[in-house]
Amino acid sequence: MVPELGQVALVLALILAVVQSVAPLWGSYTGNRVLMSLAKPAVTGQLVFAAVAFGALTYAFVTHDFSVAFVAGHSNSELPMFYRFGAVWGGHEGSLLLWILVLAIWSVLVAVFSRQMPERFVARVLGVLGVVAVGFLSFTLFTSNPFDRLIPAPVDGQDLNPILQDPALMFHPPLLYIGYVGFAVAFAFAIAALLEGRIDAAWARWTRPWTTAAWLFLTLGISLGSWWAYYELGWGGWWFWDPVENASFLPWLVGTALIHSLAVTEKRGLFKSWTLLLAISAFSLSLLGTFLVRSGILVSVHAFAADPSRGMYILAFMGIVVTVALALYAWRAPSMASDAGFKPLSRETFLLANNILLVIATLLILLGTLYPLFMDALNLGKISVGPPYFDLAFMIPMFPLMLLIGIGLHTMWRQTPSTPVWRKLRIPALAALVIGIPMPLFFYGTAGALTVLGSILAFWVMITAVIDLLPRVGPARLTRSHIGMCVAHFGLGVLILGVTFVSSYDLEVDRAGIPGQPVDLAGYEFTLLGTRGVQGPNFDAIEAEIEVSRDGEFVTTLYPQKRVYRVQRDPITQTAIGGGWRRELLVSMGEPLGDGAWSLRIQYKPLVRYIWLGTIFMALGGVIAISDRRYRLARRRETEPATTGSAPAAAGGQG
Amino acid sequence: MTPTRKRRLVMVTALVAGVGLATTLALRAFQENMLYFYSPTEFVELGVPAERTIRVGGLVADGSVRRAPGSMTIEFLVTDHAYTVPVSYTGVLPDLFREGQGVVARGRIGDNGVFVAENLMAKHDENYMPPEVAQALHAGKMRAIERAQQGFPAETESNNGAAVADDSGHAGSSYSGGY
Numbered sequence: 001m002v003p004e005l006g007q008v009a010l011v012l013a014l015i016l017a018v019v020q021s022v023a024p025l026w027g028s029y030t031g032n033r034v035l036m037s038l039a040k041p042a043v044t045g046q047l048v049f050a051a052v053a054f055g056a057l058t059y060a061f062v063t064h065d066f067s068v069a070f071v072a073g074h075s076n077s078e079l080p081m082f083y084r085f086g087a088v089w090g091g092h093e094g095s096l097l098l099w100i101l102v103l104a105i106w107s108v109l110v111a112v113f114s115r116q117m118p119e120r121f122v123a124r125v126l127g128v129l130g131v132v133a134v135g136f137l138s139f140t141l142f143t144s145n146p147f148d149r150l151i152p153a154p155v156d157g158q159d160l161n162p163i164l165q166d167p168a169l170m171f172h173p174p175l176l177y178i179g180y181v182g183f184a185v186a187f188a189f190a191i192a193a194l195l196e197g198r199i200d201a202a203w204a205r206w207t208r209p210w211t212t213a214a215w216l217f218l219t220l221g222i223s224l225g226s227w228w229a230y231y232e233l234g235w236g237g238w239w240f241w242d243p244v245e246n247a248s249f250l251p252w253l254v255g256t257a258l259i260h261s262l263a264v265t266e267k268r269g270l271f272k273s274w275t276l277l278l279a280i281s282a283f284s285l286s287l288l289g290t291f292l293v294r295s296g297i298l299v300s301v302h303a304f305a306a307d308p309s310r311g312m313y314i315l316a317f318m319g320i321v322v323t324v325a326l327a328l329y330a331w332r333a334p335s336m337a338s339d340a341g342f343k344p345l346s347r348e349t350f351l352l353a354n355n356i357l358l359v360i361a362t363l364l365i366l367l368g369t370l371y372p373l374f375m376d377a378l379n380l381g382k383i384s385v386g387p388p389y390f391d392l393a394f395m396i397p398m399f400p401l402m403l404l405i406g407i408g409l410h411t412m413w414r415q416t417p418s419t420p421v422w423r424k425l426r427i428p429a430l431a432a433l434v435i436g437i438p439m440p441l442f443f444y445g446t447a448g449a450l451t452v453l454g455s456i457l458a459f460w461v462m463i464t465a466v467i468d469l470l471p472r473v474g475p476a477r478l479t480r481s482h483i484g485m486c487v488a489h490f491g492l493g494v495l496i497l498g499v500t501f502v503s504s505y506d507l508e509v510d511r512a513g514i515p516g517q518p519v520d521l522a523g524y525e526f527t528l529l530g531t532r533g534v535q536g537p538n539f540d541a542i543e544a545e546i547e548v549s550r551d552g553e554f555v556t557t558l559y560p561q562k563r564v565y566r567v568q569r570d571p572i573t574q575t576a577i578g579g580g581w582r583r584e585l586l587v588s589m590g591e592p593l594g595d596g597a598w599s600l601r602i603q604y605k606p607l608v609r610y611i612w613l614g615t616i617f618m619a620l621g622g623v624i625a626i627s628d629r630r631y632r633l634a635r636r637r638e639t640e641p642a643t644t645g646s647a648p649a650a651a652g653g654q655g
Numbered sequence: 656m657t658p659t660r661k662r663r664l665v666m667v668t669a670l671v672a673g674v675g676l677a678t679t680l681a682l683r684a685f686q687e688n689m690l691y692f693y694s695p696t697e698f699v700e701l702g703v704p705a706e707r708t709i710r711v712g713g714l715v716a717d718g719s720v721r722r723a724p725g726s727m728t729i730e731f732l733v734t735d736h737a738y739t740v741p742v743s744y745t746g747v748l749p750d751l752f753r754e755g756q757g758v759v760a761r762g763r764i765g766d767n768g769v770f771v772a773e774n775l776m777a778k779h780d781e782n783y784m785p786p787e788v789a790q791a792l793h794a795g796k797m798r799a800i801e802r803a804q805q806g807f808p809a810e811t812e813s814n815n816g817a818a819v820a821d822d823s824g825h826a827g828s829s830y831s832g833g834y
Contacts, residue, residue, distance in 0.1 A: 344666065360674070364681050371685075382692035382787050384710065389688035393681045400673075510746035512727055571750045590747030593725050601747040 003068050006056025007147040013049035014137040016042045021130030024123035036123035040111045047104035054101045057146050058088050067153035070146045076159035076567045078538040086169040087160045093146035100136050102181045124192035132184050135317045143310050159567035168228040176221030180286040182214020187283035190276045194332045204266035209626045215255045216622030222248050223615035236586045236603040241390035246369045247289030254282040257358040260351050273333035280325045287318040343415035350408025357397040364393035402457040406464035432460035444505050454500030462493030484625030491617025498610030505606045512593055513600040522604040525549045539565040546587050562589045584608050694791030695738040696798050703764055712759035712788040735795025744772040751777040757788040
């Protein structure tokens, strides 16, 4: 009964989404205020029904209703209660339902927080969001219905993939989807601006907090996914350049460019059409990511069971959305040229460089991700592109970007005299050199050129971000958005520090662990003491006890496991991690080698935690920036020309 | 030429040069890191470059996994039902590595014709088969039938592999090559 309720709710949500897309857009052209005013009730209703559908599916999981095919495929009577909630998005159909719910939440938030925007503009934004909702609701209903029944119902379910049975399942997909889908809002704002044929500072000011919010959730989602892969998959890598990782990273890169471009559009009325193009691209890449993950054409750790008809639907939907958006852009954007100029040494130049470099990074990663698909589609052979390409291709634009960040922060809009910038930056530059060069040499003995460069740039980015908060160096009046920017850039520096050191100095060995005989790695001795059987709620495991010591002194004891989940019967490696801020030690079990010996993978990861710490700072910076007062002030000045944007908050470099 | 124009010209030239250099570097890295996928049939019939890292995928042949006691090195055969490729690998195996399951090995061909894998990938969903492997198996089966029709008896095949005209999809124990 409840699944049918969910089914009906989904159909009603689709009907309301159709109303939400057609009525306000139609009304916005005929000037019909009644039609336009339908948008808000329609979007609210859509959220209610999407939530009912989501609740119905959750209910089916909690009560073990295995007559629902999706539940039978992704749960089991032994599955702990905690994971039954996460299992809702543990497969294709349920994750689409999550997509829909998240989109409805974003849409309602837009409807609620849009009071200061003109009625017609809001109607168009909600209309565009409605079109996106129609696409995904019909996709779900027609190709991937989560409420399909199995007749006769199986006695028990096939269980949730054991690798997903981890607390991270509760947070990684929702955070990622909130980010992905959040770019739909920026997209809707861009399309609405194109329909209006006008874009000004007010538009940029409305768009900025939404974009930053989507970006910060995507940041956290990607970061959590990276951490999950690091400890769960047992490989110890924090980034694999896996196509699905790339699929989430591409919108992030373009979203980052968009945040910076929006700043210029708000403060100086420049880069208008470029900003619109980035907003369209960020969401298009989100759709591309959905297509890549959901169509199953990828060889990836994330690619679960696939269905070509689903892939075709998303491809068609993406094709229509992108084509229409770009056609509209080509038609309307040329009329939005801006005429204000700026000097080579100005904040605009640095933000332009930021955008160019981020777009180059995006294109290079896109090339490596999509090229194998094209080759395959054209029957030119099956290839994949190895991580070394991505490492190098990504570094090329990133090194100059990191260098320019530090300078750009301390420049002013329009033009900056070069002497004060140099005077302000020479001490940070010296500090970055003095700390950055010896650090790898002192702690690790040797250092390659790239390591030293990475280390210097990490400190350069951190120091230049922090000093901008100091009195007499930073702006006279610190706004929240300025503080947020500095915190996020500081986080980026922390992230680079972690990436540089873990990529340069991590060590890994696969070795036979014989009881009582220590294995040496990076000055640590790992001794297998023995193994024993343990039982979890729905799995049996063999647990090894491994004592770690350094120079004869006890450091820690690690307990890696080899689990076999009772339903799916596949072995799963549970890596044990000896945590720490200076290094992490990972041990995972391979196979028994006889006589109590096991093959072990032992890894040493210096400073790896700073990668995730850095992303937390970045997201925190986003939160602080959104809380800036000027986004919340009730304003009716939407006719304000972009070129006279509020100057005081803009002048970050006026020290 | 006015100073402004001159400055602009210098900036544009520097930009073009930088982008050009970056593109060259990136494309070279791209070329070097393109990993071709070979099915066992392609591996045997077309041959593989000796100096290049490639990927070979198929099923781990039943009964083919061998490990010296206490050793970290295993040897096994990868099959697509038409041919087999001997593979050796040293290290911890992926969780789902098992006889009769799909596997993709990345590595190079060694001196003795054994493919030395530096990395093995076995999928972590038991119902899922990498598209490349699924296609390789399908093509391999077709090839095996074709060869059987042409009258190639399985045993007289090349040293590198054995044709198996077994429609059940199970290669059984009729391997000849490799060891």
